[in-house]
Amino acid sequence: MGVRAGFETLGQEVDVELEVRGELPPWLAGTLVRNGPAKFETDKGSFRHWFDGLAMLHRFGFAEGAVTYRNRYLETPSYLAARDGGHIAYGEFATDPCRSIFSRFFAHPRLRRTSNANVNVTSDGDRDFALTETPIAVEFDRNTLATVGLADYDDALDGHVTTAHPHRAPLSGDLVNYVLRFGRRSAYRLYRQRGLTRVPLASLPVDRPGYLHSFAITERHVVLAVFPLVVNPLSLLLRARPFIENYRWRPELGTRFLVVDQRDGSVVADERTDAFFAFHHINAYDVDGGVVVDIAAYPDSTVVDALYLDRVRGDAELPLAFPTRYEVDLSGGGVRSRRLAEDSLELPRIAYGSHNGRDYRYAYGVGAHDNGTRDFLNRLVKVDVRSGRTTGWHEPGRYPGEPVFVPAPDARSEDDGVVLSVVLDAGVGRSGLVVLDAATFTELARADVPHAIPFGFHGQFRAR
Template identity: 60%
Template sequence: MARFGLGFQSLDDETHAVELPVSGRLPEWLSGVLLRNGPARFEAGGTGFRHWFDGQAMVHRFAVDGGRVEYTNRYLDTPSSRAVLREGRIRYQEFATDPCRSLFARFFTPFQRTRPVNPNVNIARFGDQVVALTESPLPVEFAPGTLATVGVVDYDDRLGGQLTTAHPHQDPVTGDLVNYVTHFSRRSEYRVYRQRHDGRPRRELLGRYRVDEPAYMHSFAITSGHVVLVEFPLVVNPFRLLLSGRPFIENYRWKPERGTRFIVMDRDSGHVRAVLRGPACFAFHHINSWEDNGRLFIDLCAYRDASIIEALYLDTLRGGGALPQATPTRFSVDPEAGTVTAEELSGESLELPRIAYGQRNGRAYRYAYGVGSRDRRTDDFLNQLVKLDVGDGSTLLWREEGCYPGEPVFVTAPSGHGRRGAEDDGIVLAVVLRSATASSYLLALDARTFQELARAEVPHAVPFGFHGTFLR
């Protein structure tokens, strides 16, 4: 097994409110809770899940105050996790694992149903609710203090749809949440919606776009005036989902001749202004987007193709298979001229990107934070943290031999601390796996210098996760 393979092993321990030993010094102003989400159970009985994205959801809580750190972790309680943890069996279809549902069963569960909920991707706020998200449009609420599962959030609407993103955006003008769902049918369509920030679970349709073969899009772009769906050429015939007998993602096909389509929708009216074509690529994550003088600028962590999905099968990861690298890439989209151009922002690889979201989401920005691979090597896992200046392409790096950091979460310093108004005035928090000691720690970096401030030692190894948020 590869030395980072510990990040793909199941975690049995659930820990409640344990104070962690801290070395170094955390900023006095840092007070709040870092919540992290990700897969932590990769098998049931004698059967293993097939893909990293299939592992059962566990939330990790780091409560920080007065330089102290308290840690709790807990599995989310869903039908899927109950089957795995209590019954020792896989009962529901995941991203790339299917417990052999029959063709007869598929025929009588057509497009009206979504994949069962395993909310292992992200965490968001719906008003006063804190929810865990995945690509099924059924968020799961949990208590941010105890991590106890409250239950599935049922939307009070008829929007429908079977596939969404776990990356809703906050509208940079109104503060409402914006997202989209894909509705699979004979006449499939993308449905972009708004969810008011009053916390009510009601979605309002903003606009729709019909499509014959929907694409797999893990995230999307928003600016002050537009929503942009970046439709990569990884697409599916909806009837293949119904009839093939294969797991969800294995029904999609890579069709580079389609190029990448940019569906530009007015954020207020829902009118599709333009559908433009650029070079074929694939991405899970958008970094940020904004507009200036009629042009839209969309920054992505771009891959040449969709082979990264194959590379994230667990057998491949544990065996040390080659890991394709994402390149931070800027697409300039001009709806009036009908043109799309692309340029690389840096030679460093970048994934799981974060920005100073509250200040710069949907606006011009300077800094992005993410994970990457040293020297873009494909024979190791993501082993360094990266701060990227998107203006000049320069980078600052943090790395430590045998250590594998997760997504860096930027926390803005409150007013009165540090450099007033500077975009990188704050700290970066990341959970790091240390292979030599089979343990993990919470790392705090000064966001400006990218130098270590402190670390808090976790009593076990934390499996590699995906996304999280810091709540004050």
């Protein structure tokens, strides 16, 4: 079965109490909700890329040492068309529907945008939302995982793509993100969000927009790293190709760092450095005269092609990202960079509540054991970004997902808490939740799920 089980459709939806082996901290109470693709084919077609599969939510509940598990498909128009009609009706990251059959769906711009919110989850305090890279958030009930419906924003801010990684501004608590609107003069439109109202912060014109999966925030600034995987917006209209296949790798453009002041939306730095690519920022913070931006960086964009399903289900080589620091001089002195550690790191997380946008020491992620490229991500990693020292958790035949850090209620240090990760045991074709002590990176407990959970992307923990 091997790693392929992480890229196969999951048909089961269950509500179960899990057997816990080991001992959970008595203070661990709340819910972890994870998001990711779980349906990769329909009766009349198949998705082509890992990023395209239809969204499923997974909820782990923690109380008094016990763990419960529930999973549900996100019942969006994209999912319902596949379930009830058997077809792919909306364009995804690397899969397009049959335009000759579904041309009527493309008469209105809103209907071109998939509602398949399979990347991340967020909350405004009262409501919970699943997110993807189109500006259509999908509300769901955190307890039952029932789909409530598509969110209607109370503003006129429009765009074609966004990120599924909004940030909490460290000082105000507002959600910050951007929408990218394609056109003759495309623009990244940064905004603050309170509830479902988005307030424009800045508009950054761009001729050749880059593909950005995430961005960075500090106490004072918003930072966009525009990688040279770029698109001519006309291609999206004129070429009959899936979204990402219109982008081209142009390393001669270099990577552009745009630093925006949160107070007035002014651009305080616009600097270029050597070409690289990334999906995920680790963290960022202000220093005297500059901004430090830590990124899980690849040398180029070949990782996008490596994640097509026919490749990840086989034995194709997987490019690796490494934690890399970029220091942007706000006085026009350019960008300096250095690798933070020699072990690979992806799907990075930090002690977000206390250290997002601020100086920090520890990052957690997934990586490849011995930096091997012939297996999928098979190691949990903790990086001390100050010393470069790494600590790992690895068991042969097991494939962990994004590690979510949960702080202890009375945390006395940055890494005082636990790390939660969903791990696939490829040998038996089942997944389980593994709980590590974040400080020592040793296993405290695990709880097995009755099926294999397809490899997902991101999740959030909410304390009770």
